[in-house]
Amino acid sequence: MELSTSILLTIALAPLVGCVLAGFLGRFLGRAGSHTVTLLGVAISCALSFYVLYQLTLGGAVAYNHNLYTWFQIGHFHASVGFMVDRLTAMMLVVVSFVSLLVHLYTIGYMHDDPGYTRFFSYISLFTFSMFMLVMSNNFLQLFFGWEAVGLVSYLLIGFWYKKPSAIFANLKAFLVNRVGDFGFLLGIAAVVYFLGTLDYATAFSAAPSLVGKTLQITAGTHWDAATVICVLLFIGAMGKSAQVPLHVWLPDSMEGPTPISALIHAATMVTAGIFMVARMSPLFELSQSALSFIMVIGGTTALFTGLVGIVQHDIKRVIAYSTLSQLGYMVVALGVSDYSGAVFHLMTHAFFKALLFLGAGSVIIAMHHEQDMRYMGGLRKYMPITWITMWIGSLALCGVPFFSGFYSKDAIIEAAGLAHRWGAGYAYFCVLAGALVTGLYTFRLMYLTFHGKERFKVVASHGHDGHDDHGHHEPGVLAHAPKESPWVVTVPLVLLAIPSLLIGYLTVGPLLFGNWFGSAIHVNPADNVLAEMGKEFHGPLAMALHGLTPFGPFGLVLLAFAIQTYIYLFNPAMAGKIKSALKPLWTALDRKYWFDEVYFAVFARGGVKLGRGLWRAGDAALIDGAMVNGSVGMVHRVAASTRRLQSGYLYHYAFAMILGLILLLGGYWLVGQ
Numbered sequence: 001m002e003l004s005t006s007i008l009l010t011i012a013l014a015p016l017v018g019c020v021l022a023g024f025l026g027r028f029l030g031r032a033g034s035h036t037v038t039l040l041g042v043a044i045s046c047a048l049s050f051y052v053l054y055q056l057t058l059g060g061a062v063a064y065n066h067n068l069y070t071w072f073q074i075g076h077f078h079a080s081v082g083f084m085v086d087r088l089t090a091m092m093l094v095v096v097s098f099v100s101l102l103v104h105l106y107t108i109g110y111m112h113d114d115p116g117y118t119r120f121f122s123y124i125s126l127f128t129f130s131m132f133m134l135v136m137s138n139n140f141l142q143l144f145f146g147w148e149a150v151g152l153v154s155y156l157l158i159g160f161w162y163k164k165p166s167a168i169f170a171n172l173k174a175f176l177v178n179r180v181g182d183f184g185f186l187l188g189i190a191a192v193v194y195f196l197g198t199l200d201y202a203t204a205f206s207a208a209p210s211l212v213g214k215t216l217q218i219t220a221g222t223h224w225d226a227a228t229v230i231c232v233l234l235f236i237g238a239m240g241k242s243a244q245v246p247l248h249v250w251l252p253d254s255m256e257g258p259t260p261i262s263a264l265i266h267a268a269t270m271v272t273a274g275i276f277m278v279a280r281m282s283p284l285f286e287l288s289q290s291a292l293s294f295i296m297v298i299g300g301t302t303a304l305f306t307g308l309v310g311i312v313q314h315d316i317k318r319v320i321a322y323s324t325l326s327q328l329g330y331m332v333v334a335l336g337v338s339d340y341s342g343a344v345f346h347l348m349t350h351a352f353f354k355a356l357l358f359l360g361a362g363s364v365i366i367a368m369h370h371e372q373d374m375r376y377m378g379g380l381r382k383y384m385p386i387t388w389i390t391m392w393i394g395s396l397a398l399c400g401v402p403f404f405s406g407f408y409s410k411d412a413i414i415e416a417a418g419l420a421h422r423w424g425a426g427y428a429y430f431c432v433l434a435g436a437l438v439t440g441l442y443t444f445r446l447m448y449l450t451f452h453g454k455e456r457f458k459v460v461a462s463h464g465h466d467g468h469d470d471h472g473h474h475e476p477g478v479l480a481h482a483p484k485e486s487p488w489v490v491t492v493p494l495v496l497l498a499i500p501s502l503l504i505g506y507l508t509v510g511p512l513l514f515g516n517w518f519g520s521a522i523h524v525n526p527a528d529n530v531l532a533e534m535g536k537e538f539h540g541p542l543a544m545a546l547h548g549l550t551p552f553g554p555f556g557l558v559l560l561a562f563a564i565q566t567y568i569y570l571f572n573p574a575m576a577g578k579i580k581s582a583l584k585p586l587w588t589a590l591d592r593k594y595w596f597d598e599v600y601f602a603v604f605a606r607g608g609v610k611l612g613r614g615l616w617r618a619g620d621a622a623l624i625d626g627a628m629v630n631g632s633v634g635m636v637h638r639v640a641a642s643t644r645r646l647q648s649g650y651l652y653h654y655a656f657a658m659i660l661g662l663i664l665l666l667g668g669y670w671l672v673g674q
Contacts, residue, residue: 013129022034022122049097056090057090067082068080079141086521089135092276108489134149158170173253174251177249178250179240182240185238188235211226227288234284238332245305262362275335278295292337303326304329306326307438310442311441320446324354334346337425344512344522357398367484380450387486395446405500405502413432440557444569449569452570505541507541
């Protein structure tokens with residue numbers, strides 16, 4: 001049995017219809033009409049995505065791979081619009097549509113008073129459509145369309161509050177950094193066409209073995225392995241989209257957008273596009289050990305060093321943003337050790353608990369009158385019990401506590417890195433293992449500062465005080481009324497995300513990691529199959545969780561982090577300041593984010609301005625205006641001035657000139673006659 005084309009088209013196009021209706025007719029539909037049509041479109045896609053997953057898993061349906069429309073054809077080369085829907089795609093469709101549906105529902109409460117309400121719903125529906133086109137594509141050109149569309153809509157969403165200078169700066173930064181990665185991605189696609197002569201996935205994958213032994217001369221006298229060049233260039237695209245060092249700087253700043261889009265970008269959609277792309281391209285990446293080592297080292301570096309920055313952040317959303325960077329690093333390490341299934345498995349579990357944490361942070365921000373600094377929170381658990389409980393579930397899943405979903409995917413990646421033998425595996429293993437301690441440190445710090453300890457805010461409700469001073473500026477930690485639990489449109493998505501954050505890992509770890517559930521969608525060379533080695537020791541999710549409780553491993557590091565942060569933030573809060581003073585150089589490096597922004601501004605931003613100014617002075621002012629325009633005018637002026645002196649108006653001057661000319665003429669004839 002084959003999947004229905006009409007169902008797949010409906011999945012892709014339903015959010016687009018909602019986007020168009022809310023975007024162009026929002027003024028007539030009103031707020032309720034706009035969120036209804038967009039919510040309905042995503043709900044239809046979500047329901048059909050679950051149906052497609054069911055059909056591929058239990059219904060006996062085979063993978064779908066067909067072209068629906070020919071875009072253009074030049075000789076034997078053609079580009080089409082088509083779908084490839086196998087179990088890998090189906091799982092991504094379910095994750096993206098489910099998280100997007102809950103974000104749409106959550107947005108009704110979070111953006112209730114925003115004047116751009118209908119515009120925001122139009123944008124997030126367009127974002128969902130773009131992601132569907134990316135994951136469902138069966139060729140590189142359509143993949144690039146979805147890739148760029150996701151980047152474009154993220155630009156619109158990060159800068160949604162366009163009157164806020166920091167938001168405009170953040171969306172421009174995200175746009176420019178992603179263009180750097182996308183340039184490499186486009187070169188990678190060009191290299192695929194150059195060597196394999198096709199844009200179609202299936203054709204390219206079947207022809208991939210022909211790349212062995214082929215080289216590309218990039219500089220004189222150097223020959224680069226073709227597969228390595230293709231894979232590294234494609235991964236550079238993933239580095240931009242999935243925010244890997246050194247192209248990670250855009251993602252923390254994207255917190256300037258509204259919280260719902262933070263959850264959508266950071267959980268299940270844009271940042272995971274790079275992970276999905278590499279997993280989809282596994283037949284190509286398995287041809288290059290060098291590219292995989294490069295991927296593994298980049299992922300390990302991102303996992304550890306961006307997580308460390310999260311420890312010193314005070315903005316609740318930025319802590320979770322740096323957590324996203326770190327977890328993406330874990331996924332990239334899994335890709336680098338040929339554990340593609342593990343990377344996609346962690347992508348799925350991470351989507352649920354990270355969306356939960358972001359939406360939980362948004363619930364806190366609503367209760368705190370849009371205060372995001374954790375230094376002005378504390379003691380919120382008695383005011384917001386649902387948010388508190390669900391965020392603890394998400395936090396324990398993030399830390400990889402046994403039996404929670406994050407444990408099964410995260411610990412499997414750590415173990416896979418320990419079993420890998422390719423160059424860089426030792427470094428990557430150290431990074432992901434140390435990252436378990438770092439994850440615990442920033443996660444428990446966030447929970448204690450937000451929900452536990454003494455209240456560090458004050459409620460001033462008398463005389464109509466609204467938390468603003470006489471100049472209209474917000475007073476940190478001053479609230480017009482006590483915090484309270486968010487409305488049901490906010491808390492219901494939290495509960496619905498907490499359930500898979502708790503259970504999905506236990507229920508799916510067996511088939512997804514050790515049961516060859518993805519089938520032919522993922523290709524791994526037998527010699528590099530670390531999951532096969534791990535599968536020999538797998539005796540079920542219960543045994544895996546019980547084994548994970550040992551203190552001599554990642555869980556022991558999480559317990560250490562829990563003990564440290566419990567002592568500091570519940571029993572000795574002054575210790576945090578002492579540690580900061582004692583480790584001042586390290587704290588400064590982390591607070592300044594290793595000076596990446598300063599270096600980029602100095603070299604690229606200010607350097608670009610200086611280069612442009614130099615080109616303007618030398619090229620525009622000196623050459624074009626000075627030499628060509630002003631120079632030619634000056635020359636005409638000088639020639640005219642010299643010629644004007646000959647026209648004196650005196651008769652004897654002209655008679656003298658005629659006599660002189662006659663003498664010269666006669667002299668010339670005489671010379672010729674001689």
